[in-house]
Amino acid sequence: MNDNAPRFGMVAGEASGDLLAGLLLAGLRARWPELTAQGIGGPRMVAQGFEPWWPLDKLSVFGYVDALWNLRELLSIRKQLGDRLLNLPLRQRPSAFIGIDAPDFNFGLEQRLREGGIKTVHFVCPSIWAWRAERVEKIKRSADHVLCLFPFEPELLKQHGIAASYVGHPLADAIPLEPPKAAARGALGLAEQDVVVALLPGSRRSEIGYIAEPLLKAAVLMQQARPDLRFVMPMAPGLRGLIAPMVKAHAPNLNLMLLDGRSHEALAACDVSLVASGTATLEAALFKRPMVIAYRMHALNWWRMKGRNYQPWVGLPNVLAREFLVPELIQDACTPQALAREGLAWLDDHARYARAQARFEEQHQMLRCNTALRASDAIAQVIGV
Incomplete structure (x- = not known):
């Protein structure tokens, strides 16, 4: 030494x-x-x-x-x-x-x-x-x-x-400017023509308890509207035992692939993501994937936080864009119906989808x-x- x-x-x-x-x-x-x-x-x-x-x-x-x-x-x-x-x-x-x-x-x-x-x-x-x-x-x-x-x-x-x-941001260096969509889909066993939604409920046990359920219920509603949809949910290490029972309880028939880790492959492979507010929103932006930002917390935490925000945005892609580039559904607004509606909207508006991807490209270049x-x-x- x-x-x-x-x-x-x-x-x-x-x-x-x-x-x-x-x-x-x-x-x-x-x-x-x-x-x-x-x-x-x-x-x-x-x-x-x-x-x-x-x-x-x-x-x-x-x-x-x-x-x-x-x-x-x-x-x-x-x-x-x-x-x-x-x-x-x-x-x-x-x-x-x-x-x-x-x-x-x-x-x-x-x-x-x-x-x-x-x-x-x-x-x-x-x-x-x-x-x-x-x-x-x-x-x-x-x-x-x-x-x-x-x-x-x-x-x-x-x-x-x-x-x-x-x-x-080190993630801007680590994530390629051109996301490896085909390679990621191949690694996950997804077909080129599949329409894929990534569900990212967070990495902490306590936040998953608040966020995973509405995300899973939203996915069920999205699948009812679009039976061809495929879903992937990457999980932080050690969380399968927490998440798998929630899937069984709230989305037993969902066309869902649970992944141990592999969040970057999930984001590269997907078309749209429903994602808990935090670093994962920036990761989704760096992978050029339009998203719906979701967040719920204990009522006491929300009471303490809601009066302290000095700007209207919570998600990092919106903070960087200085506009609501992607929807934010926070606390009482974070319902399965709203999440499903906003997630499906990305798939139906190609001009909006392309504009978001262009802004994500700008953010990636700035942070790289x-x-x-x-x-x-x-x-x-x-x-x-």
Whole structure:
């Protein structure tokens, strides 16, 4: 082991963070082949040589209610991780700690580590422009540098004295500009002439409990209107035992293929997607697939959130487009009937479908800027290497 190789503490809190962190680690390792990285993460990080002290599913909670139920364990893990990093011998301490999203967990940890002399980088600017402006002061206390996915974010942070860099989105580099539709359909056993709808209910157990049922019921309605439709539903690792009984209960006769993982193949293969709000909406846009964005949550979470939005859009493709490019059906509007109606509408309006694909192409080009290289350049400046 090269003692001069950088060491990184890292925390990713859910599947989307694991995906981002895995792509980031690949770029960091290209620059520093002998780096070490430890903390909380998932399989994509492990594939890049990451050492998980806790699995990321320990942090995969959904909203305020889930966080309250798990608060004692979350605080305990955060304290233990901070203790472990700060109590390492000086030569073994991290060159920097990189928090991947999960701001409610990471900001408190980052602040403690920063006060203890460890440089901190936060990857993914919280959507202060959309929901949580009060987080600005937390970011300022916690992060030496913020890596931003979207080009308008660094200037917003600069106004508050926070150092930041626009690095683009690693998914825009990883996903080809021309989606491999034929190859994906071949891999999934789908025919060229099939009309395929992808159902993506989220990656966390708690959100699936709210979102999978209306998506499945919407698919049943769509199949009643169009018996030729085929459906695919990719599932995050370990969730088949949760989702399969829901399929049996709500859509037993649906022409549905359940997939363990393989979300990118599902999006490449499909014509339209019904997708839970979050990173998956951006993935659908990068695959140039028109979508209907769905989201439901606990009533208390919704009550807390609904008065805090500063702009009319929730889904990332709409935020980037600055218009309702794709429908958003949130909370009470997220009904099977509305989801089915909007999903079928994409299949019947070819001009609208083509316009959406053209805008998705523009977004892909904007976000595709070698994120791994830009991020490693920014991190190198932070740690002085």
